[in-house]
Amino acid sequence: MGGIIIIIAIFVPTVLLAALNNVYVLLMLVTTVWMGLIGFLDDYIKVFRKNKEGLNGRFKIVGQVGLGFIVGITLYLSPAAVIRENIEIKGQNHRVEAVHYAKYDIKSTSTTIPFVKNNNLDYAAAFEKFGDEAQKYGWILYVLVVIFVVTAVSNGANMARPLHTNILGWIPLKKRCLSWEAALAREPLTKVFWNTLTSWPRPAYR
Numbered sequence: 001m002g003g004i005i006i007i008i009a010i011f012v013p014t015v016l017l018a019a020l021n022n023v024y025v026l027l028m029l030v031t032t033v034w035m036g037l038i039g040f041l042d043d044y045i046k047v048f049r050k051n052k053e054g055l056n057g058r059f060k061i062v063g064q065v066g067l068g069f070i071v072g073i074t075l076y077l078s079p080a081a082v083i084r085e086n087i088e089i090k091g092q093n094h095r096v097e098a099v100h101y102a103k104y105d106i107k108s109t110s111t112t113i114p115f116v117k118n119n120n121l122d123y124a125a126a127f128e129k130f131g132d133e134a135q136k137y138g139w140i141l142y143v144l145v146v147i148f149v150v151t152a153v154s155n156g157a158n159m160a161r162p163l164h165t166n167i168l169g170w171i172p173l174k175k176r177c178l179s180w181e182a183a184l185a186r187e188p189l190t191k192v193f194w195n196t197l198t199s200w201p202r203p204a205y206r
Helices: 003-017 023-047 057-077 123-159 161-185 189-198
Strands: 086-090 095-101 110-112 120-122
Touching (some): 003 023, 057 123, 110 123, 120 123
Antiparallel strands (some): 086 095, 110 120
16 A cells, blocks of 8 residues: 555656646656556455455456557657657768757657667668558557556566565665664764765776
8 A cells, every 4th residue: 555655756746846738747647547556456455355366467467458558559649759869970880879869859660779879779660671551560569569568567566576575674674784883983874874875886987
């Protein structure tokens, strides 16, 4: 049930401060509330219905796939979901991606892959042999990828639950160790905590 606090902490500031006419903000709110409802139903069944299994896995998958479909279709249909392509400078022997962008926004199936050079990926490029139909098939692949990402990320959090539970279990011990260190050093706890954060080895830059 702690997820309700997280949803409120996201929802209220967003409604008060964000641009609610922005398609990405609206998708974020819908996604947050949608997934929150799935989690709420799961906890409700476990706590009040005394069913340790919670919400049936098939209903969870249906909810996640349905959300992914809504997000993908919205990005496809909304005229506000556009990109501004980054321009690449092509030399004789190499290609360098510039940091400036084209002047106009366009509707495109292109995306980027983080942490990789020359990371522009256009889903329509997989269907080049279809000619003018490539863009249409690219959007179909794009929506399928969105569904996969939404479903995978949602279930990935559940698969990692034992890991982050163990990590959270160490936090009280770490806090107590820092408190003892602060008492021995006769320094404020906040200063000791900051010194701990800033004492990690840093990579050497040349």
